[in-house]
Amino acid sequence: MDTNNRSIALIDVNNFYVSCERVFNPQLEDRPVVVLSNNDGCAVARSNEVKALGVKMGQPWFQLKDLARKHGIIAYSSNYTLYADMSNRVMSILAMFSPNQEIYSIDECFLDLTGFRTRNLTLYGQLIRQRIKQWTGLPVCVGIGATKTLSKLANHLAKKQPQFNGVCDLSSMTSFQQEEWFERIEIGELWGIGRKLAPKLNAMNIFTVSDLKQASIPSMRSRFSVVMEKMIRELNGTPCIELEEVSPAKKEIVSSRSFGIKVTDLASLEEAVSLYTRHAAEKLRRQNSYAGAITVFINTSRFNKPEENYANAFRVSLSPQTASTIVLTKAAIWGLRKIYRRRYQYQKAGVMLSGLVDAQTRQTDLFGLSPISKKTEVMSVIDTINVRIGRGTIRLASEGITKNWLMRRSNKSQNYTTDWEELICVTK
Amino acid sequence: MSNRGGKRENAGRPRGQGKYGEPTVTVRIPQSQGVTVKSFLDAYQRKRTESDLETVNMDDIFTPVINEQPIRLPLFSTKVAAGFPSPADDYVEKRLDISEFMIDHAASTFFVTIKGESMIDVGLLPGDKVVVDRSKTPSIGDIVLAVVDREFTIKILDQGANKMPRLMPANSSGVYRPIYICPDTQFEIFGVVIGSFRRFK
Numbered sequence: 001m002d003t004n005n006r007s008i009a010l011i012d013v014n015n016f017y018v019s020c021e022r023v024f025n026p027q028l029e030d031r032p033v034v035v036l037s038n039n040d041g042c043a044v045a046r047s048n049e050v051k052a053l054g055v056k057m058g059q060p061w062f063q064l065k066d067l068a069r070k071h072g073i074i075a076y077s078s079n080y081t082l083y084a085d086m087s088n089r090v091m092s093i094l095a096m097f098s099p100n101q102e103i104y105s106i107d108e109c110f111l112d113l114t115g116f117r118t119r120n121l122t123l124y125g126q127l128i129r130q131r132i133k134q135w136t137g138l139p140v141c142v143g144i145g146a147t148k149t150l151s152k153l154a155n156h157l158a159k160k161q162p163q164f165n166g167v168c169d170l171s172s173m174t175s176f177q178q179e180e181w182f183e184r185i186e187i188g189e190l191w192g193i194g195r196k197l198a199p200k201l202n203a204m205n206i207f208t209v210s211d212l213k214q215a216s217i218p219s220m221r222s223r224f225s226v227v228m229e230k231m232i233r234e235l236n237g238t239p240c241i242e243l244e245e246v247s248p249a250k251k252e253i254v255s256s257r258s259f260g261i262k263v264t265d266l267a268s269l270e271e272a273v274s275l276y277t278r279h280a281a282e283k284l285r286r287q288n289s290y291a292g293a294i295t296v297f298i299n300t301s302r303f304n305k306p307e308e309n310y311a312n313a314f315r316v317s318l319s320p321q322t323a324s325t326i327v328l329t330k331a332a333i334w335g336l337r338k339i340y341r342r343r344y345q346y347q348k349a350g351v352m353l354s355g356l357v358d359a360q361t362r363q364t365d366l367f368g369l370s371p372i373s374k375k376t377e378v379m380s381v382i383d384t385i386n387v388r389i390g391r392g393t394i395r396l397a398s399e400g401i402t403k404n405w406l407m408r409r410s411n412k413s414q415n416y417t418t419d420w421e422e423l424i425c426v427t428k
Numbered sequence: 429m430s431n432r433g434g435k436r437e438n439a440g441r442p443r444g445q446g447k448y449g450e451p452t453v454t455v456r457i458p459q460s461q462g463v464t465v466k467s468f469l470d471a472y473q474r475k476r477t478e479s480d481l482e483t484v485n486m487d488d489i490f491t492p493v494i495n496e497q498p499i500r501l502p503l504f505s506t507k508v509a510a511g512f513p514s515p516a517d518d519y520v521e522k523r524l525d526i527s528e529f530m531i532d533h534a535a536s537t538f539f540v541t542i543k544g545e546s547m548i549d550v551g552l553l554p555g556d557k558v559v560v561d562r563s564k565t566p567s568i569g570d571i572v573l574a575v576v577d578r579e580f581t582i583k584i585l586d587q588g589a590n591k592m593p594r595l596m597p598a599n600s601s602g603v604y605r606p607i608y609i610c611p612d613t614q615f616e617i618f619g620v621v622i623g624s625f626r627r628f629k
Contacts, residue, residue, distance in 0.1 A: 026578040089535040093535050134536075135562050137618070417538065426544065427544045428581040
């Protein structure tokens with residue numbers, strides 16, 4: 001048994017985007033379904049039936065069209081509005097099961113179950129799983145261990161090994177049983193070991209999780225980094241990675257998208273950059289920050305011939321730091337004009353806000369601009385109106401009206417939970 | 429001269445030491461404008477403290493904002509130190525919220541639009557929205573949103589003679605037949621219908 005005194009659970013939704021689509025469309029049950037990335041580019045979520053056909057994560061859709069025709073794969077464009085709403089539901093239900101929750105991604109969250117150990121945690125995990133399934137229709141797996149790394153590993157087992165029935169509690173196993181599992185999990189499956197690190201470890205004769213767990217901490221630390229040390233200690237049951245219950249304010253904000261069609265003219269790029277700047281600025285104001293610089297970037301498709309390829313970026317410093325869409329848009333368009341070259345077919349544009357500070361640490365201008373300027377007030381009025389009446393009700397004219405370059409999302413499902421006009425309709 | 433009664437020199441809080449950092453005066457304002465004036469003054473006070481960081485307590489500055497949720501203030505509860513306070517102030521509770529009436533668990537509640545006429549006898553007309561709560565355990569007699577052979581249907585949950593579930597329509601015209609669930613039917617209850625609503629205009 002573990003001598004350590006913590007129990008961390010990692011809960012994640014199986015094939016999250018596909019599972020969301022299935023809740024509202026029973027026709028998809030037992031059928032091969034993929035969800036494609038923005039612009040219907042790559043497979044970003046696969047049902048088990050599609051995984052069984054050998055489709056890899058991130059595989060481009062054009063490579064899959066033959067397979068799709070043969071096996072009747074149903075492809076959906078991503079509906080992030082729906083997924084975000086379903087994610088919020090799942091997270092709020094999970095919050096009922098522990099006072100300490102870290103939302104790790106759109107479909108994963110850590111819960112600290114240390115205080116619940118008087119109960120059988122495997123049964124508690126089943127209760128969580130059953131509750132999420134009933135209340136939202138989404139299937140989840142639960143992994144429990146003494147550290148975050150071990151809970152991730154337990155979750156992997158819960159998902160891959162049917163005998164766990166969706167819930168795996170490593171801390172309820174003897175160290176001998178744990179060791180048996182660790183010997184069977186390849187090192188590449190471990191949380192934090194990327195595609196680059198796995199071959200390096202293999203070269204050192206570290207192939208399984210068990211090999212890494214027994215590796216010498218000082219030599220691994222000097223060879224890699226303190227992150228590796230933490231990973232090994234976590235595998236041995238010593239918590240080194242804390243639960244982050246409040247997500248820290250972002251240091252950078254990026255807003256970028258691929259275009260639905262190839263864009264060559266400056267006017268369309270300016271419209272796109274204006275829109276992305278507004279989205280980034282809204283995010284910035286939501287976390288009460290000000291940006292010290294804005295970087296604008298554009299690039300052509302990476303599948304182009306080298307002579308047709310162009311990518312560039314331009315960083316504009318902002319003094320004083322600002323959160324005004326108007327100032328940021330002016331700066332972004334100024335930067336864009338510096339890097340724009342004719343005759344290229346652009347596939348993507350974006351902006352990044354950096355040097356973020358909060359309202360209190362913001363530097364005032366040498367010439368005495370008051371910290372609360374008219375612009376701040378205008379922006380907060382615009383934000384309030386946009387929240388109340390709908391996103392983008394008030395925007396700068398530089399965004400344009402037609403937006404020919406907008407994302408292609410040819411088979412997006414309805415916004416079943418966020419739009420009165422798009423609810424499930426029952427005719428029978 | 430007598431030194432009894434009347435104003436005493438230097439008594440009370442020195443002028444300009446209040447929350448606005450300057451002398452204040454008493455003003456009569458219309459009661460209906462109380463909230464507006466109060467929020468103006470709050471903004472004014474914030475502006476002063478933000479532009480004058482040295483006077484702000486350091487603890488206030490570095491307190492992280494946790495779980496920023498809209499705060500609902502009871503209406504009309506703000507008093508302005510002028511005029512006679514409303515005698516009803518202590519009895520103010522809250523505004524009625526239709527969501528609160530219709531929804532028990534927001535996380536498990538979904539809205540669905542009715543298109544057919546199979547349930548008109550229980551008051552579900554085409555165009556109505558129904559409230560479906562997945563957290564409720566369905567019982568015999570409940571109106572449920574079910575999935576039968578991959579299709580959604582709204583019916584009354586009932587039990588046939590063979591103890592198998594059956595789904596009953598509510599339309600006396602007899603056009604709609606009960607749906608009998610057999611062991612080989614794909615059958616699932618999506619959620620229990622706990623209410624409905626419609627607008628006339």
